[in-house]
Amino acid sequence: MDNFEKYITENKHLFDEHKADKSKIWQAIESELEPPKTIRLWKSPLLKIAASILILVGVFSLTNSFIINGFRSGTQNNIVHQELRDIDTYYKDLVSFQVQLVKNNPKLQPQDKEKFLSFMDELDEEYNILKLEMTKNLNNEYILEAIVNNYKKRIELIENLLKQINDSKKSNNNEGYIL
């Protein structure tokens, strides 16, 4: 690079002599962009997951109290109760596994995860309160079966959400801006 070239490159900032008509250009840009995204509660996967967990915890506590009350009411249904408790434990573990998957999901921002975890803590508190409140006996096998089915549906919902997150991650990876 000779002196003339060096002189120009050293003074290149002086070539920025124009001022853009900011408001005019922005107006045009804004009209071409989609309206600002309003985050609707049920559109956010995180809230969907959180809501599902809330329902799950509620259902779980309900089941638990039924089982406890069932035991209190006598020993005639012990085998049935044991079976239901096993099913309950199985689904509880499955749910916590799914929650772990959500926690480990790289698609979610750390602050979102933190929000998610604090939400979970709140739900745990709520669960304890519910457990204390659910002392009335409504021992009915059909209801319990329905509750288990409900569990299954919630898990399915979480699985779908995780799949959606992963799918969107994949599709993001596929799009590249080629210059």
Add this chain to the structure above:
Amino acid sequence: METNILYTHKDLVEKSKSGDRNSQYRLYELYVDAMYNISMRMLGIKEDAEDIVQDSFVEAFKNLTSFRYESTFGSWLKRIVINKSINYLKLKKIPVTPLDQHEYHIGEEVSEPVKSNDINKVKNAIKILPDGYRQIISLYLIEGYDHIEIAEILGITVSTSKSQYHRAKKKLIEIVNVL
């Protein structure tokens, strides 16, 4: 340190990715003048430069998810503006490289020396350079691209870029000396 530079305005970029209009506007405000000046140097006409800047920001915001901090946001955006400006010139059938004998290579021939270094004279001289010459001088000396990048931008070979640049520089010095 380099990593820090790549992540300049990361917060604004991330919020803009999720469609936050305020962050988009703040990014726009930070870069609009620089981008407008780049486009003005390429096109030389206020209205055309405004259109290009507008289109570039719209494209940038719409494709922001594909921006992955492989360069700074500024240089990513700048490349969009340059590409759009070049495409616009091609569309208008304005030659982006002068047609005269650009397959002949000019070596490091000694050009006429510059009589005096005066940045205002240089600025005026660049403005009156023929199309093609003006773009290559701007890309190399002001925008800071090397010949490999210029070749890619203009769709020419590296040696054509070099020879065109030398012709353009010779012409620029001639003009500066008569101003």
